[in-house]
Structures are given as structure tokens and as C-alpha cells.
Amino acid sequence: MNETKLPENTSERLIAFLDAAIAIALTLLILPLMEGVSEATGEGHGIVEYFDEHLSQLVAFMISFVIIAMFWRMHHAILLPDTPADRRRTTLQFAWLFTIVVMPVVTALVGGMDTGRIIVACYIGTLAVSSLLLFVIAVVERRKRASAGLPYPVTMPAGPLAMAIGFALVLVLALIVPSYFWLFLMALTGFVRIGLIRWGVVGREPAPDPVTA
Template sequence: MTDRTSTQSYRTERFKAFVDAVVAIAMTLLILPLMESVSDAGAAKLTTFEFLAEHTGQLMSFLLSFFLIANFWMGHHRQYDEVTAITRPLLLCNVLWMATIVWLPVPTAMLGQMDTDPLQQVVYIGTLILTSVATLIARAYLLRHPELTTASADRIRHGAAADVATIVLFAIALGLGIAIGPVGYFALLLLLFTGPLARLVLRLWRRQADVG
């Protein structure tokens, strides 16, 4: 007998609208620590230059997390643009994905206002890894249930390869951060190599499939 909890589906329009709202709120939350800092700077009679110099870390962490969340959202939008039904397991994957997005403003505030330490980098970059893992799990589910999407299996595999590449690069950045220090955040520039690494992962998968 079919498990009703796995076959029950939800309207994709409401699902996408809800995800968009969650992402918008998370991106808005990123600016709140800076707003508080502006108020403190005003009370302390700081000049604009003094404020910018004193809060460079906050500004950089805001821009970094804003870009990352926007990038995650654009990838999510592309992935679910071709999904025709949302089942309970797929919904749960997205609940995990949204939880990491909503949580990201917290480690962002840590990054901008606290001294860097290994645990801080684990919390921040670890959150990014979990976001990518949640995306990868959803793609794996869609590969097993092609009836839920109009995307071809090859297209989904391309996305999964990009997810694996992103996770690997995040993990390398985290390892560098723990071993060397704050350089771990600069190591996030390794994401520029996501495309080439994803193509390598895809070739390895195809080679393994041919051998199998």
C-alpha cells in the first residue's frame, strides 16, 4: 500500500511564494545589526568615515551573506521552476533549506561584530554547507521521482554536480579557516571554481556509470 504521507502533494504556487517570503525576511534581517550600529554611531557623534572604518567587518559580512542568500535563492528558483508538485518529503527538504537561510543572519552578525575563532567559522560556513546539502537531497529525491518535475534527468544531474562542487569548496574553505585562521572567509572565493569542479564531478559520475 502506498504511503499517503509521501504521495500527498501541495500547490507549487503557494510553496514558491512562501519560500520567497522566507528568503526576503532573512535578507532583511541581515541589515538590522548595521541599523543598530548606525544608531550607536549617531549617539557617539561619529562621522560617516569613522563609522565606515569602525564597522568595515559588519559591512563586509552583510554584503557576503546578502550575496550568498541571493545566489541560493536564484538556484532554488531555477530548480523549482520546473517542479510540478510538492510532496511531503520534498517539503521537508525545503523546510531544512529554509531553516539554514533564516539562521544565516545569526552567524553573519557574529562574523561582523565578534573576533574570529574556529567555532565561529564552523557555524557560518557550516550553515552554508547545510544549505547546499539540503538542495542536493532535494535533487536526489527528484531524480528518484521524475514525475514531479518537467526537468530532464540530465539537467537535474548537472544541478546535483554543482551542489557537490559547492559543498566540497565550502568544506575546503572551512578547513583552511580552522587551520590558518580568518583566511577561511576569503577562501570562499574558491566558489569561483564551482563550474569547473562541477563539470569534473559530472564526468566522474558518467565514467562510473559507463564502468558499471
């Protein structure tokens, strides 16, 4: 009697769940702005008054939308559907997802409160933790695919690591001088990534995964 081989547990369902959760987080970013529209309409304000009163919320929304989209794009390139799934990877993905779904909350705080060290630390700190977890995900993913004999780019962790370094630097500077303009320094992330690859910080062959080796 021939035994039927069960199909390997891949990451397709996990990716579908993560994509849906990220899409919801992006949608929730708009809620404070929708509430502002209702208030402005009820008070008889025009479009100029609305933009004047809610400019900080609009800017916070646009910045967070772009950042979450950037994180998703990088995560989409790292987590591939044919990678074998396991509990450790899933737990790590949920830890990273938490930093994404909490973004609508910290974005609302940024748009509704005056700039201060605590608010800046909450916002930029969340981004720093998210990028650091994304780097860990990239390292684990690369090792997992190497152990399974699947193709992978050896420079996979370079982008997330460059972002983690950038956000950490921005966080330190913003705590010294509270301002969100420090985020413009993230434009240098591409150069940091190139440096990490050139200096050999990333790009080496990964060690075997102890779980599957």
C-alpha cells in the first residue's frame, strides 16, 4: 500500500494573512481625517479651513502611508510563498505585524498632539523596531531557504538593516532635538545599503539553520 505524501506546509496562507492585515492598517490611517471632515462639515467650514486645522494630521497620514507601503514592499520581497513554514517564523512575523498595525494609533498621536520627545519616541521608535524585526526576518528567511535548498539573494538583509540603522540614528537625533524633519535623513538609506554590501557586513553565505540542519 502506497503512502500518500502530504504537501509541504508553505508560507502562502501566512503571506495572505499578513497582506490583509497590512491593508487594513493602511485603511485605518484615514479615520482621523474622516472624523475631521465630519466636524468641519457640521461647523460649516470650507476646504481651506479644513486643511488649515488638520494640516498636521494630513502630513502624518501621508508620511505613515508611504512608510507602511515601503515596509510592505520590502517584506513582500523577503517573504516568499515557497519557503517552508514553521512556528518560529510565524511568531516572528506576528511580532513584526504588531509594529505595523499599531501605526494608525501612533500616527493619530502625531497628528493630534504637539511635537515632544515622548510622541517622537513613540513614532520613530516604532519604525526603528519594525525595521529591526524586518532585518531579523530577512536573516531567518535566508537561512531557511538555504537549508531547504531554495534560491535566495545573499544580500537580502541589506535593505532592512540599512533602514534599522537609519531609523535608530533618526530616533537619537529626534530625542535630542524633537522634530520629524530628521526623517529626511532616511533618503540616505540606499547609500547605507550599498556600503553594507561593499564592506561585507551582509552578503556572506548564511550558516545552516539549526532547526532543519
